[in-house]
Amino acid sequence: MLNYFYRKLSLLFFITFGVTVFVFSLNFLFPTDVLSNMSGIPNIGEEDYAALAEQYYLNNSVIIQYFAFIGRIWQGDWGVSFITGTSIYSQVFRVLPATIELAIYALLYSFIVAIPLGILASSETYPWLDKSILALSIIGFSMPIFWLALLLILVFSIGLGWFPTSGRLSLIYNIPSSSGFLLFDIIRSNVDYKVEAFFDALRHLALPTFVLAAYPTTVLIRTTRQSMKDVMNTSYVKAAKAKGLTSGQLLRRHGLRNGLLPVIQMLGMHFGTVITLAMVTEVIFAWPGVGSWLVDAIHQRDYPAIQGGLLVISGMVFIATILFDLLYMIFDPIARIRGHGKI
Amino acid sequence: MVKFRFFSSPNNSSPFRQLWRLFQRNHFALVASWVFAFMLLMAILGPLLAPYSPYMQQSDMLLVPPSWDVNGFIQSPFGTDALGRDILSRILVGISYSFGLGILAVILALSLGLLIGTLAGFSKGVKASFLNHVLDIALTMPSLLIAIVIVAILGPGIANSFWAVVLAMLPQFIHHIRTEVTDMLDKDFVIAYRLDGANNMQVFRFALLPNMIENIIIFSTMAISSSVLDIVVLGFIGIGAQSPEPELGTMIADSLGVFYLSPWTVMLPGITLFLCILSTNIVGDGLRHALKERRLQ
Numbered sequence: 001m002l003n004y005f006y007r008k009l010s011l012l013f014f015i016t017f018g019v020t021v022f023v024f025s026l027n028f029l030f031p032t033d034v035l036s037n038m039s040g041i042p043n044i045g046e047e048d049y050a051a052l053a054e055q056y057y058l059n060n061s062v063i064i065q066y067f068a069f070i071g072r073i074w075q076g077d078w079g080v081s082f083i084t085g086t087s088i089y090s091q092v093f094r095v096l097p098a099t100i101e102l103a104i105y106a107l108l109y110s111f112i113v114a115i116p117l118g119i120l121a122s123s124e125t126y127p128w129l130d131k132s133i134l135a136l137s138i139i140g141f142s143m144p145i146f147w148l149a150l151l152l153i154l155v156f157s158i159g160l161g162w163f164p165t166s167g168r169l170s171l172i173y174n175i176p177s178s179s180g181f182l183l184f185d186i187i188r189s190n191v192d193y194k195v196e197a198f199f200d201a202l203r204h205l206a207l208p209t210f211v212l213a214a215y216p217t218t219v220l221i222r223t224t225r226q227s228m229k230d231v232m233n234t235s236y237v238k239a240a241k242a243k244g245l246t247s248g249q250l251l252r253r254h255g256l257r258n259g260l261l262p263v264i265q266m267l268g269m270h271f272g273t274v275i276t277l278a279m280v281t282e283v284i285f286a287w288p289g290v291g292s293w294l295v296d297a298i299h300q301r302d303y304p305a306i307q308g309g310l311l312v313i314s315g316m317v318f319i320a321t322i323l324f325d326l327l328y329m330i331f332d333p334i335a336r337i338r339g340h341g342k343i
Numbered sequence: 344m345v346k347f348r349f350f351s352s353p354n355n356s357s358p359f360r361q362l363w364r365l366f367q368r369n370h371f372a373l374v375a376s377w378v379f380a381f382m383l384l385m386a387i388l389g390p391l392l393a394p395y396s397p398y399m400q401q402s403d404m405l406l407v408p409p410s411w412d413v414n415g416f417i418q419s420p421f422g423t424d425a426l427g428r429d430i431l432s433r434i435l436v437g438i439s440y441s442f443g444l445g446i447l448a449v450i451l452a453l454s455l456g457l458l459i460g461t462l463a464g465f466s467k468g469v470k471a472s473f474l475n476h477v478l479d480i481a482l483t484m485p486s487l488l489i490a491i492v493i494v495a496i497l498g499p500g501i502a503n504s505f506w507a508v509v510l511a512m513l514p515q516f517i518h519h520i521r522t523e524v525t526d527m528l529d530k531d532f533v534i535a536y537r538l539d540g541a542n543n544m545q546v547f548r549f550a551l552l553p554n555m556i557e558n559i560i561i562f563s564t565m566a567i568s569s570s571v572l573d574i575v576v577l578g579f580i581g582i583g584a585q586s587p588e589p590e591l592g593t594m595i596a597d598s599l600g601v602f603y604l605s606p607w608t609v610m611l612p613g614i615t616l617f618l619c620i621l622s623t624n625i626v627g628d629g630l631r632h633a634l635k636e637r638r639l640q
Contacts, residue, residue: 011479018480029496138628142621144572146579147595147613150602158603272485279491283580298495298582306495314484321483 004329008322015318023311024069030303034058038069040079040088040304073311079304081297088308092290096312097180098168099289103278105205106212107267114217115263118224119251122232130225137218145277149211149284156207163207166286170204173197208285216267216274223266224259231259261332268324272317279313358637362557365633372629378622386443389435395419397436397589401427406605424594424608425601433589434615440501440590441578442619445571448508449563452570455509456516457559461547463517464524474521481514487573489514494582501590504583508573512566519562523555557634564627568620575616591616 027037035049036042038056053059057068072078078089120126121133157165168182169175175185175197186198231237237254245253279291286292290309297305356364367373385392401423408415409422409430421430463474481489486508493507527533527550536550577583578592586597591612598608 014476015480015483018477026496031498138624139621142568142617142624144575144579144592144613144616144620146576146592147609147617150595150599150609150613154602154606272483272488276485276487276491280576280580294491295580295582298491298499310492310495313488317485317488318483 008326012318012322016315019311019314019318020070020073021066023307024066026303026307026310027069030306032301032303036082037303037307038079040081040085042082078308078311081305082302083300083305088305091293091305092308092312094180095288095290095293096316098182098287099275099278099282099291100316101181101183102205102208102212102281102287102289103271103274105209106278107216107271107274109209110213110217110220111267113213114220115224115260118221119228119255119259121221121225122228133221134225137221140214140218143214145211145215145280146284148214149207149281152207152211162203164204165207168201168204168288169197170200173200208281208287211284212274212278212281215277216270219266219270220263223263227262228255228259231255234258261328264324264328264331268321268328271320271324275313275317275320358557361637361640362630362633365636366629369629369632372625372632375622375625375629378618379626382438382442382619382622383446385435386439386446389439393429393432393435395429395432397428397433398587399428399432401429403427406601406608408605409607409611421611422605422607424598425605430608430611433594434591434612436589437591437594437612438615438619440584440588441575441592441616442571444501444505445508445574446567448505448512448570448574449566452509452512452516452566453559453563456513456520459513460517460520461524461551463521464528465543478514478518478521482518486511486515486569487576490573490577491582494577499582499585501578501584501588504574504577507577508570511573512570515566516562520555520559523558524551527551527554561627561630561634564623564630568623568627571616571620571623 027034030037032042033044035044035052035056035058038058039052041052044052057065076089078087078092080086081088081091084091117133121130123129153165156162164170173191173193173196175182175189175191178185178188182201183198186194186201191197232255237250240250240254278289279294281287282289282291283295290312294306294309294313296302297309366376404416404419404423404427406425407419407423410417410420412422415422419429419431421434423429424433463471466474489511490504490507493510494504497503497507533546533550536546541549574583575590575592578590579596581593581596584590584593586593594612595609598605598612602609
């Protein structure tokens with residue numbers, strides 16, 4: 001157990017090292033001047049250049065520059081944006097909660113929808129159900145996410161008028177931001193239009209969550225179906241069936257406990273993809289998250305902002321992957337023994 | 344299972360032919376393979392077949408509906424967009440941009456991955472474990488995110504997004520081929536072949552490659568759908584192909600402003616794209632099932 005944690009910790013260390021080296025090397029890879037990329041000041045005059053170079057250790061070796069960079073990251077001095085001139089650190093962490101919120105709701109939704117469907121599809125009593133669920137999942141898997149979003153907007157927002165087309169909350173509600181997670185903020189705020197604001201936020205959430213959930217749902221359906229099929233064919237389940245357990249008992253006591261393990265692993269593996277798809281979803285629905293912020297930065301060639309955004313997104317993906325892995329280990333004792341050198 | 348079969352004949356056909364016969368039994372997959380072949384043909388011939396130039400603007404024919412509509416004209420069967428460009432021509436060229444470039448990207452990544460993955464599979468010790476760690480990091484990053492990073496460094500454009508997708512897919516291919524190679528190097532038939540005096544090159548050519556090729560083909564088919572999606576998404580969010588170019592994702596993004604007024608400008612490229620990706624996925628799925636069945640026989 002301790003050995004396992006040690007291995008994960010060393011992996012985390014290695015990953016942090018790799019990511020920071022990569023983001024640091026972006027300073028040199030971007031087409032603008034190195035000092036501009038580090039400090040975020042677009043055109044540095046000659047008189048300031050020497051002083052700034054001294055401040056950013058530009059005259060020393062690359063290794064010292066790297067450690068100075070780590071020190072600045074640690075202190076929250078991530079430079080300023082080329083465009084707005086404000087601190088990138090505060091900008092990133094202002095938009096990050098919106099993305100996490102969207103991704104978590106989408107994952108929750110796909111978990112709730114996909115697992116019953118996967119179990120239904122795995123049962124051999126209804127082959128037509130299996131076929132139709134699989135067909136639906138392959139269609140969902142092949143649908144380009146932005147096209148699905150446009151179709152849904154056309155039908156539900158423009159045609160039926162049920163859901164708004166963009167944004168997180170209608171402009172008539174003014175909710176003070178404390179944690180950045182909108183639903184929590186609404187619950188914790190003490191305004192007198194709390195209930196209306198809450199339902200308005202939910203209506204804004206509906207379409208983006210559904211669009212984002214399409215991919216993880218299809219993946220989870222296929223994983224659940226396959227792993228439930230495998231579990232139901234094992235000898236311990238057959239023995240339990242021979243003992244006379246009903247199918248409900250069988251599912252509760254043996255099926256779910258063993259069949260859902262690969263699902264947890266799958267969730268961890270696909271978390272990164274969900275975050276990337278969340279970035280695309282944000283662009284379509286004008287959701288004020290880190291994805292649309294990063295895409296704007298790429299459009300405007302705002303290199304310090306691109307660095308900050310990449311650091312946060314990749315860090316989030318890695319931490320989530322390792323967390324899901326730990327969760328998997330808690331549920332599956334066999335995973336603690338093997339699993340050398342894999343994430 | 345019935346052991347005794349009346350009309351059984353010895354099956355001596357080659358593995359590929361057996362695979363194809365099993366694949367044909369699944370009618371959905373067969374139809375999807377026809378669609379796939381048609382799209383591939385269009386990706387090659389599309390620019391030659393296009394009736395107009397995809398950039399030609401006809402100012403007297405703005406937002407003409409498709410020809411099956413009452414107000415449509417037969418000279419532009421799929422209608423025109425907001426600048427009076429013929430949508431059929433744009434889609435035909437767009438297939439070769441999105442779908443064709445996606446397939447090219449997979450072929451390129453496959454050849455590079457085959458080279459690096461095999462070399463990595465043969466190597467042992469510190470080199471192999473270093474590569475393992477680097478691959479671990481690269482594999483946790485989703486390919487689209489890597490592609491976005493590379494485009495951010497190189498700058499927007501269709502050529503850059505192509506290279507970005509190739510580089511982003513490379514770690515998956517290297518990892519896949521490396522595990523296959525290391526698994527297979529321990530097998531008895533490879534060891535026997537080595538004892539016969541085969542060198543590394545011969546082991547690869549005559550023992551590894553024939554045994555890997557089917558898995559690689561199936562893996563690549565699945566990779567095609569993700570590479571096409573990546574190119575299109577990059578185009579859609581505006582950091583891939585740039586505006587006048589007839590790339591399908593860029594076309595959809597361009598027509599967003601007139602989407603509610605004339606939905607066909609978004610729907611027709613979208614349906615084309617959907618058919619490309621759906622047929623690829625179904626073909627990949629069917630191949631995988633056929634392979635599984637053949638191994639059971």
